[in-house]
Amino acid sequence: MTEGTALDLATARVGSGEFTAVVEQTGGDVRLTDADGTGLDPWTTAVWLAGRNDSIRIGLPAPVAAVSPEMREKAYESFEILAGSRLMTGAQRREGIDYDGIPASLADTAVAPGDPGYRARKSTYMRGGSPGLVLRPRTPAEVADALAFARDHRHLPLGLRSGGHGFSGRSTNDGGLVIDLGAMNDVEVLDEDRRLVRVGPGATWKQVSAVLDKYDWAIGSGDYGGVGVGGLATAGGIGLLSREHGLTIDRLRAVELVLADGTPVRAGAEENQELFWGVRGAGANLGVVTAFEFEAAPTGDVGWAQLVLVSPDFEQALKQYGEVARNAPRDTTIFLMAGPPREGQSVIQLYGMVDSGDADTVVERLTPFASIGQLAQQQVVITRYADVMGQAADVGAGGHHGRGEPISRSGLLPVLTDAFARDAARLLRSGQVFVFALRHMGGAIADTPPDATAWAHRTPEFQVTALGSDRAGLDRVWDRLAHHFDGLYLSFETDQRPERLRDAFPPATLSRLRALKRRHDPTNLLRDNFNIDPEVEK
Ligand SMILES: Cc1cc2nc3c(=O)[nH]c(=O)nc-3n(C[C@H](O)[C@H](O)[C@H](O)COP(=O)(O)OP(=O)(O)OC[C@H]3O[C@@H](n4cnc5c(N)ncnc54)[C@H](O)[C@@H]3O)c2cc1C
Incomplete structure (x- = not known):
């Protein structure tokens, strides 16, 4: 050789x-x-x-x-x-971080560039990142220590991470700090009679549902079990049981959080009511939630459906889906997902749940949905809510490996009109959207008054999401749809133009939230997700 x-x-x-x-x-x-x-x-x-x-x-x-x-x-x-x-990793430690000053309580679990495990902690499900330091508290006291360190490094970006599935919440960054709550993932039944469950922010909904299944209970979450409790339960939570039991935040009875200045606080119906109001929709601005107490709902077997339909006319199929969804009872929640048409055909995926273990009821509920296009594939099973959440992949010790930045827009659609169906079909033909999704709302979501939580948009029929790969291109086509929407769901929105904050929170909600922000985070330490600047409108 x-x-x-x-x-x-x-x-x-x-x-x-x-x-x-x-x-x-x-x-x-x-x-x-x-x-x-x-x-x-x-x-x-x-x-x-x-x-x-x-x-x-x-x-x-x-x-x-x-x-x-x-x-x-x-x-x-x-x-x-x-x-x-x-x-x-070959990554270098960053300038401007006092690595020697990491609080003793966090030093053994902190991960910095170059450390073993850094690769597993630097990115999230949706984003590539290279933070300068990941702090991994295990207790509220350690969260307070992490926040003290963050206060000393105010010049750096600060990400909060629970399950790492955030779109809008930047739970990683470049050169900044991340407080990773993944280790705080206990799921504990507090009171069997009241179905009261205490959950750590770092648990995933897959883990939560697996524990609750033993009691024949569920807490409705999103449609994917890999998502974390911390991000979803501070922002809203539109899921497969929402039409029957409300948003995830509607099942909250109390939270424990550590405020930006390190103070531990409990908020619920009996104490700190205004803070409790704000955490349910804008939690990421107000503190680091270290425990959530939910009232679970009794749940038996459910029908879980995945249908693939093909249609040469997406506009017509969407109109029909809107009509069928509008007439569906609360036990039925079917989401729609589609990509751009190919060779004149749209492939439409419908997936969702009928909260019934009775096969005849499940078939009866699903049949109208199956006629919005030509049925190409179907899988309908009677199963458990926990098994649906259990389909999510476990992340494991290797962590997340997202790359780049997600590009996503959200709109809350009061009514699925013919004009919206026409414009949505045009949006998909633009080539700027690779995933278009409708999450069906209504039902119990609207039972809660708009001013009862910081999630004020209670009446829209659908939450609409579009994912793209070119930010300017997506904004251009999406903004043309703006007149159809009344607000947005911040969990699916990555546009950082200031008007989006006003879309997320109507004026009365926003001014109440600003008052809370001035009281609980006056220096605006927590700012990584739809920042409510305490200085504005003083
Ligand atoms: C595949 C997928 C499917 C989804 N499906 C749905 C769905 O069906 N319905 C739905 O409603 N949403 C859905 N989402 C959106 C999801 O709810 C949000 O992305 C949520 O923020 C993820 O929570 P996390 O803890 O995993 O994220 P993280 O990335 O860990 O956190 C996101 C942000 O939440 C805030 N945050 C996190 N933890 C805390 C805490 N303890 N205290 C205060 N603030 C905190 C921070 O701003 C943080 O940046 C989906 C997301 C993905 C990726």
Whole structure:
């Protein structure tokens, strides 16, 4: 074999010792050797590194031309499967962060660039990120410590993270701080007679539903069990049981939070009522919620439906869906999702729940929906709410690996009119939207008065979401639909123009929230999600 280019593939430390595997590349040939020059196949090398070392750093010094970013990524992924918690990244610590000043209570769990586990903590489900420090409190006292550290680093972005599924809430950032509440994920039944359940913000709805299933209870969440409790239960929660039991926040009976100045507070019907009002819709602005107390609803078997329909006329199909959904009883919630038409055909997915274990009832409820296009596929099962939430993938020790920034718009649609169906079909033909989704509201959501919680838009029929890949392009086509909407749901909105805040919160709600913000976070420490600036309108 002729001498090849030597690339330092992997350097690993064992205590104070060091092991280096060298990859030699000659044309298409790649050879790995250990320090004695013995040839090793890549798998053996990887297993050796993963098994023998406290920490592993993958480095690719020059010349690296032969190693594409994809190969580098693959190397990370392989090592992550073998030894994710020991894999160090090449990332550098950031300027302007007092790493030596990390509070003692958080020092052993904090993760900084370069640390093992950083890759698993830096990004979220929807976003790529490279924060300068991830603090991982386990108790409200540790949350207070994390907030104190954040107050000392006010110049940096501050992300709050529970389940890491935020669109609007930036639970990662570039060079800033993240307070990651993932370890606070207990689910505890407090009072069986009252179906009172206490849930930590870091639990996922999959975990919550699995515990409640043993009692034949459920707390309606969103449609995906991987979503975290902290983000959803502070913003709203439109889900498959909402038409029957209300938004997720409507099932809240109390919350415990740590305010920006580190004070622990309990808010509910009996104490701090105004704060409790604000947390239910604008929680991310008011404090870090460390526990939620919900009243679960009794739930038995449910019908779970996934239908795929094809239609040459999306506008007509959408009108028909609107009509059928409007006449559906509260036990039935069917969401619609579609992409752009291809070769003149739209593929429409309908998925949702009938809160009944009776097969005849389920079929009766679903039949009108199945006629909005040509039924191409169907799966209807009688199952448990927990099994529907359980379909979500577990994240595992490797964490999330989102990339880039999500680009998403939201609108609350009072009525699905013919004009809206026409304009929505035009939106999909624009090529700017790759996912268009309608979440059916109504029913019990509207039973709660608009001023009872900070989530004031109680009467719209649908929540409409559009996902795109070009921000300006999506805004251009979406903004043409603005006259159809009355407000938005902040969980699905990523437009940061200031008017969106007024869409999220009507004037009376917004001025009440500003008063709360001035009282509980006057220096605007918590600002990563639809920021209510305390200085405005003083
Ligand atoms: C695949 C998918 C499906 C979804 N489906 C639905 C759905 O059907 N219905 C629905 O209503 N929503 C849905 N959502 C939106 C979801 O509710 C929001 O994205 C929510 O913010 C995610 O919560 P999280 O804890 O996982 O997110 P994170 O990214 O951890 O948090 C998002 C933001 O919430 C705030 N926050 C988080 N934790 C706390 C806390 N403890 N205290 C105060 N503020 C906090 C912060 O601003 C944070 O940046 C969906 C999202 C995804 C990705």
